[in-house]
Amino acid sequence: xxxxxxxxxxxxxxxxxxxxxxxxxxxxxxxxxxxxxxxxxxxxxxxxxxxxxxxxxxxxxxxxxxxxxxxxxxxxxxxxxxxxxxxxxxxxxxxxxxxxxxxxxxxxxxxxxxxxxxxxxxxxxxxxxxxxxxxxxxxxxxxxxxxxxxxxxxxxxxxxxxxxxxxxxxxxxxxxxxxxxxxxxxxxxxxxxxxxxxxxxxxxxxxxxxxxxxxxxxxxxxxxxxxxxxxxxxxxxxxxxxxxxxxxxxxxxxxxxxxxxxxxxxxxxxxxxxxxxxxxxxxxxxxxxxxxxxxxxxxxxxxxxxxxxxxxxxxxxxxxxxxxxxxxxxxxxxxxxxxxxxxxxxxxxxx
Amino acid sequence: xxxxxxxxxxxxxxxxxxxxxxxxxxxxxxxxxxxxxxxxxxxxxxxxxxxxxxxxxxxxxxxxxxxxxxxxxxxxxxxxxxxxxxxxxxxxxxxxxxxxxxxxxxxxxxxxxxxxxxxxxxxxxxxxxxxxxxxxxxxxxxxxxxxxxxxxxxxxxxxxxxxxxxxxxxxxxxxxxxxxxxxxxx
Numbered sequence: 453x454x455x456x457x458x459x460x461x462x463x464x465x466x467x468x469x470x471x472x473x474x475x476x477x478x479x480x481x482x483x484x485x486x487x488x489x490x491x492x493x494x495x496x497x498x499x500x501x502x503x504x505x506x507x508x509x510x511x512x513x514x515x516x517x518x519x520x521x522x523x524x525x526x527x528x529x530x531x532x533x534x535x536x537x538x539x540x541x542x543x544x545x546x547x548x549x550x551x552x553x554x555x556x557x558x559x560x561x562x563x564x565x566x567x568x569x570x571x572x573x574x575x576x577x578x579x580x581x582x583x584x585x586x587x588x589x590x591x592x593x594x595x596x597x598x599x600x601x602x603x604x605x606x607x608x609x610x611x612x613x614x615x616x617x618x619x620x621x622x623x624x625x626x627x628x629x630x631x632x633x634x635x636x637x638x639x640x641x642x643x644x645x646x647x648x649x650x651x652x653x654x655x656x657x658x659x660x661x662x663x664x665x666x667x668x669x670x671x672x673x674x675x676x677x678x679x680x681x682x683x684x685x686x687x688x689x690x691x692x693x694x695x696x697x698x699x700x701x702x703x704x705x706x707x708x709x710x711x712x713x714x715x716x717x718x719x720x721x722x723x724x725x726x727x728x729x730x731x732x733x734x735x736x737x738x739x740x741x742x743x744x745x746x747x748x749x750x751x752x753x754x755x756x757x758x759x760x761x762x763x764x765x766x767x768x769x770x771x772x773x774x775x776x777x778x779x780x781x782x783x784x785x786x787x788x789x790x791x792x793x794x795x796x797x798x799x800x801x802x803x
Numbered sequence: 804x805x806x807x808x809x810x811x812x813x814x815x816x817x818x819x820x821x822x823x824x825x826x827x828x829x830x831x832x833x834x835x836x837x838x839x840x841x842x843x844x845x846x847x848x849x850x851x852x853x854x855x856x857x858x859x860x861x862x863x864x865x866x867x868x869x870x871x872x873x874x875x876x877x878x879x880x881x882x883x884x885x886x887x888x889x890x891x892x893x894x895x896x897x898x899x900x901x902x903x904x905x906x907x908x909x910x911x912x913x914x915x916x917x918x919x920x921x922x923x924x925x926x927x928x929x930x931x932x933x934x935x936x937x938x939x940x941x942x943x944x945x946x947x948x949x950x951x952x953x954x955x956x957x958x959x960x961x962x963x964x965x966x967x968x969x970x971x972x973x974x975x976x977x978x979x980x981x982x983x984x985x986x987x988x989x
Contacts, residue, residue, distance in 0.1 A: 453830060455823075455826060455827055455830055455838075455957075480842075481842060564842065565842075620842075621839065621865070621866075624839065624840055624842050625837060625838065625839045625865055626823065626826060626837070626838040626839075627836065627837050627838070627865075628830045628835075628836065708863055708864060708865070709863065709864040709866065710863075711863035711864070712863030712864035713863075713864075715863060784866055786864070786866060786867070786868040787863070787864045787866075787867075787868075788868055
């Protein structure tokens with residue numbers, strides 16, 4: 453075990469899993485990630501570029517990914533907004549890419565405090581057009597490491613955009629965690645990559661299909677892939693759900709603080725359980741729908757105005773009442789606030 | 804068991820490092836631990852704080868509203884955390900910079916002139932380590948020696964020359980707060 457800051461842990465995990473090139477631009481509360489890579493990538497003789505802007509960085513990532521290079525970038529909320537065009541081009545080109553979003557308070561320039569306000573932005577498309585990135589949401593430094601490793605594996609398995617979405621608190625927190633062993637760098641490039649056509653047929657990577665029929669056929673292939681991802685890649689953890697009358701749902705830091713509140717509620721004799729989605733897309737819809745049949749009420753806790761709440765409502769339908777407790781603007785809910793919200797909702801739940 | 808602590812003081816007083824050192828010592832002793840800094844709109848000369856949670860089981864919330872223990876390095880931190888420490892908790896006060904009376908009842912208070920003691924060891928920058936030594940002598944959530952071991956294990960190579968001074972600062976803080984002989988400090 454090593455004591456690691458979330459941002460540093462993600463950076464080092466990416467190196468260990470074989471990150472070949474990094475392009476990025478500093479922004480708090482993500483900067484230690486780039487800072488760690490600026491030292492380590494150079495030590496390991498791998499390309500590291502601090503670009504002139506997020507727009508430049510994501511297009512450098514696009515280029516490297518087209519060449520079959522294991523590549524990533526990272527930023528925080530306003531920087532992710534700047535990257536949206538490039539992200540959409542990447543998604544429209546069927547190339548693997550890993551993006552880390554250490555979310556901060558917004559909208560606008562906002563502040564540098566922890567937030568989950570980018571949920572809509574990153575789970576719906578993270579750019580224009582019809583696609584859904586895979587979105588993984590760690591709640592600890594260990595999960596930040598594990599999901600970074602997983603992100604590269606999923607990105608390459610599906611040739612898909614994968615976003616690791618953590619709030620600023622995960623990025624800034626230190627915890628003991630285990631890093632993966634150093635994997636050797638890849639020597640062979642994928643067969644679809646742009647590596648120079650000498651000795652083989654020409655590869656084309658593009659996101660432009662001028663004919664509507666071709667663009668629609670492309671979209672259908674993307675949607676088929678997303679449907680596979682939807683069934684195969686849902687991830688979540690549950691605590692005390694077996695006999696729960698009230699189900700609390702939260703991800704990332706909000707889910708972790710909710711864990712403490714659920715433990716305190718249990719100590720007070722309330723039958724409360726917790727479900728913490730680890731993948732925000734695909735969302736664990738079926739399991740939540742199943743639990744909605746069992747419980748008498750659901751409380752969603754987020755560090756935003758209620759964004760995952762909409763996915764929960766889609767999953768639950770009319771099976772159970774869904775309540776919400778949220779903090780915004782960089783405020784992190786304390787366990788006692790969530791406990792109060794649980795107690796407020798609970799009598800209704802068992803009515 | 805779960806211990807929740809907040810370290811608070813001016814930027815530059817070593818508040819963040821104090822929390823990290825305790826976190827390292829807790830990890831090396833085999834506990835679960837989280838360390839979270841305040842990293843908002845802090846400014847030079849303003850106050851900064853960090854929260855450390857130490858537990859024998861996996862930790863849920865790494866943030867706490869009312870800590871069991873607060874270590875206050877300066878007056879603004881005293882003003883903020885004196886009312887927030889939980890009943891029966893401990894307030895460790897750097898009396899070199901804070902001479903305010905504690906008005907609350909059911910609160911253990913340890914006043915220690917940590918900055919002066921640090922100056923006697925060699926530099927006021929050791930204030931944080933003096934306070935940590937005193938804290939663990941007063942509340943043995945970890946052996947005082949675990950701090951010295953953590954310093955030895957995690958101090959960066961280019962700072963290694965500062966190790967003897969740091970260990971001396973831990974010893975003096977611990978000696979001020981507790982019975983030096985029974986703590987088994989080498």
